[in-house]
Amino acid sequence: MNLYSIILVDDEEEVRKSIIKQIDWESAGFKVVGDAENGEDGLEKIELLEPNVVLTDIRMPYMDGLTLTEKIRQRYPSTKVVIFSGYDDFEYAQRAIKLNVTEYILKPVNVEELTSILKRIKSGLDEEIEEKRNVNSLRENYRKSLPIIREQFFNDMVHRQMPVSFIESKLEEYDIPIAGAKRWIIGAIDVEKGDDRSKKTLSLHQEEELIPISVKQIVAEKLSSYCRFSLFQSVAEAQMVAIVALDDNTITGLIDVFGDICKEVKRILEVPVTIGIGHSCSHLSQIIRSYQSAVEALGYKAVVGGGSTIYINDMEPVGGGKLKFDNNDESEYIAAVKFGPDEKIKAVTARIAEKLASAKVHYRQKQVYVFGVLNTIIQVIQQYDINLEEILGGELEYLNVIDMLQKRDDFGEWLFNTTLTINQAINNERDVTTRHIIQEAKQYIMDNYQNPDLSVEMICRHLHMSPAYFSTIFKKETGQAYIAYLTEVRLNKAVDLLNKTDDKTYIIASKVGYQEQNYFSYVFKKKYGVSPTKFRGAR
Structure with a gap:
């Protein structure tokens, strides 16, 4: 059977290991895909692993369970959150309810109780999926x-x-x-x-x-x-x-x-x-x-x-007929040349060529039609800053191209091949643009990594793009999630400062964007295996 994924977040390692060991996850319908010892670490794991359910303690260093839940609700609204705490605090429960947590339970965690809760959550997830997949329901909604x-x-x-x-x-x-x-x-x-x-x-x-x-x-x-x-x-x-x-x-x-x-x-x-x-x-x-x-x-x-x-x-009495490269022709052609695929380009250019070949109109109308096609091509070329001579041929002037194409029997073949060339150039330009965006994002990170509030949203405001799209292309181009990349930059800078200065650890933490010295030490040790102080002592 398909198992739902779950992540456990708790600052006590023994508690995490105990819960992971005692629960029969598979029979409850789950598999543990990761665990974390604080909210910051948990948020990174959630971004990477995208679990269906998060089990989190409330009291944790660096980022508590309620703050983590709030961020999960903002970024991953469909993720189920179960909060457990050793504190029977009504205020915590109230805040948890406002954050729409799935369950709120007290420590120590009872195996039977947690298993029952997990099965209840699984049942709810099953119902959600079944409702969305239910053929009869979909058919009725369709009707x-x-x-x-x-x-x-x-x-x-x-x-x-x-x-x-x-x-x-x-x-x-x-x-x-x-x-x-x-x-x-x-x-x-x-x-x-x-x-x-x-x-x-x-x-x-x-x-x-x-x-x-x-x-x-x-x-x-x-x-x-x-x-x-x-x-x-x-x-x-x-x-x-x-x-x-x-x-x-x-x-x-x-x-x-x-x-x-x-x-x-x-x-x-x-x-x-x-x-x-x-x-x-x-x-x-x-x-x-x-x-x-x-x-x-x-x-x-x-x-x-x-x-x-x-x-x-x-x-408008019918005479010799009309031939016009109209708005619909233009829109269809632009969509094909920008987005492809090759089959779409072939179909669209064939229709344009057929419209020209089958029209029983005066020569001048055909000339104007070809002029309209070429004008649209040139607009696309200019929009993407593509070399005009490479596409239309350096030895031919604009009006000569129009006259030549109007007379050619192979106009359709020329239009198809030209459109394929432009489409490829646009795709290449997109790749270059994406690389430029990522380079600009990296530079922005290098210029602002000291800011503890640096976030995806801040970078995207600078780049004028959506966080979701940015996160996708950033990971595709760099092989890393944004948070992992930022952490690497900060820690590399920290190592440089540890090697070249006598600054105190809390000063270095502040200089590389960490408000809390303890969390900086935690992240540093997680990567290098020793604390910043011991790292400096070993140089």
Whole structure:
């Protein structure tokens, strides 16, 4: 069975050994992964070993059990803490309760009592894990959350590029009946407020938040007799959006249905509704463009008036077509070039190249499109201070590159290889940046190790980064936790002072960042095997 990890903190070595020896840890569901003789030492062990449970005495030198518990609560809130003490002190118990300790027991520790407590803690940990893993519970929560999940998916679907396979899998998973159509089209629905006269005649207008619900019912009723569809609330440009799947139905017929919806809402609810109808698309991956054009159609309300349908083709007749490296293309490309992986880069650059190759537009539009792609590439290169000539070629000027690429059949291959090169350069830059950060952190430690209050939080304020991320990269780059590194720096400086000066031990302790001479001596002896005084005497 999986055993939970536990650390024992007590300044009396005999007590620690006695407890470790007497308890049948495995039968209680635990394994002892470490022990410590004070709170400072315990905190280092906790950072290194990340135990599930900490057993700690209250009365200890350097850092007492309650202070240790407070720091555990700040840094490791899910860790269970059991406090035991030889002092039946009500004030200690009160503070322990405020710190949300799991148990508070008195010394001497009774084997049966502690075993019972450990089993109780194990049972609680088991229940926590089981609750988080419980399939039925997760399935029920998923079922309750499904409407919200669907809404989020729809909003993502019309705002960011997704692979068709991903869209289709989610449509099936969320039981959304719009897959497998010949064409798809978006209707962006704008519900306006009723006028002052209608507010006086309809009680519904006294509760305006109910109006969109009623509109949604009417839209669903009308569309259900004509086509497959899905409705969702938009988080951005339109209040309500209909994604319509067209099989053998015509766009003209759909426009008539949308027009009937506008009339019906006006007749029943006395509320003007305008529906912007976008371009149809033959692939679900193009649904973003249909949505954008539907929103653009709504924008013509100021020109033609509201309260009816506005079809984008009526406002912007289809001619040779449009080719544009838009915000979605740019965002998708930047995400791929910055974060990879190679498969993502290949897919994104292939879509960009295909969009250029398949567009039936004038030469100048293709040239502008390539200009947009290259402009985005250059922005990324400049952001990471990458050598521009190494990427685009020193012998080619900017405009020549645009002209050359527009004419090349292998634009997709060039874009893929160039993007891979930039991605690698960015990764290298990140590695260099990380090393610089660690070097700066080391220098900050060297400049401030004398400060007894020096902490991860203080360093991170200086570096403008989060403690969690800093701790991760510091350990990865140095092979040491921050506390262990700081202790090593302080002790190395202490050795230097012991060898080169006649300062008293308490003065040296203060100079290297230890407020308590006794704790300095304890840490020093733990590393070097002798006290500072004996170390000096042996030189």
